[in-house]
Amino acid sequence: xxxxxxxxxxxxxxxxxxxxxxxxxxxxxxxxxxxxxxxxxxxxxxxxxxxxxxxxxxxxxxxxxxxxxxxxxxxxxxxxxxxxxxxxxxxxxxxxxxxxxxxxxxxxxxxxx
Amino acid sequence: xxxxxxxxxxxxxxxxxxxxxxxxxxxxxxxxxxxxxxxxxxxxxxxxxxxxxxxxxxxxxxxxxxxxxxxxxxxxxxxxxxxxxxxxxxxxxxxxxxxxxxxxxxxxxxxxx
Numbered sequence: 600x601x602x603x604x605x606x607x608x609x610x611x612x613x614x615x616x617x618x619x620x621x622x623x624x625x626x627x628x629x630x631x632x633x634x635x636x637x638x639x640x641x642x643x644x645x646x647x648x649x650x651x652x653x654x655x656x657x658x659x660x661x662x663x664x665x666x667x668x669x670x671x672x673x674x675x676x677x678x679x680x681x682x683x684x685x686x687x688x689x690x691x692x693x694x695x696x697x698x699x700x701x702x703x704x705x706x707x708x709x710x711x712x
Numbered sequence: 713x714x715x716x717x718x719x720x721x722x723x724x725x726x727x728x729x730x731x732x733x734x735x736x737x738x739x740x741x742x743x744x745x746x747x748x749x750x751x752x753x754x755x756x757x758x759x760x761x762x763x764x765x766x767x768x769x770x771x772x773x774x775x776x777x778x779x780x781x782x783x784x785x786x787x788x789x790x791x792x793x794x795x796x797x798x799x800x801x802x803x804x805x806x807x808x809x810x811x812x813x814x815x816x817x818x819x820x821x822x823x824x825x
Binding site: 631641644700 | 757758817
């Protein structure tokens, strides 16, 4: 029962290019969507989020796009830098109160010089 | 925003023993959470805690688990009788400005032998 799917276990991108990480979800009632970055032996680090009332949110090199009709979410990183190499998790919050987040399995982004 | 701290960073215990994992958040946080990540798997929600009581818990959070905030600052997760399958990274998280944007600690690696 995967409510959040990240179908690419890994992605390799050249430094300076755009990295696009994808995420699909199953429940149209999800209210809030988040991206986290994780290095080995560390906790997830919050990157960027978007609510269901928007279709785009931008923060520096990071942009998140939400396509509600397709139940699809993507994270764009431009330009990609070596320090971006990490595992990226998509997460969803059902909405309201102290909801636990549901995470995808993650995509390992490798930035090549 | 600053992260929470977690102790210990690594705990090794024998099967059947009780363990207590600790999280020290900044005092003005409203919501606290525990998550776990079994090696190679996704981050899974265990429990959320609001206003000194459990707000939500997942199916994983069975009678072997308990949470409390004994002294108004530290936030603890207790596993009463550990099993081999409890071996995982355990992350504490907190949120304040928004319930949806959760900030994670560095985690405690629990190894059950």
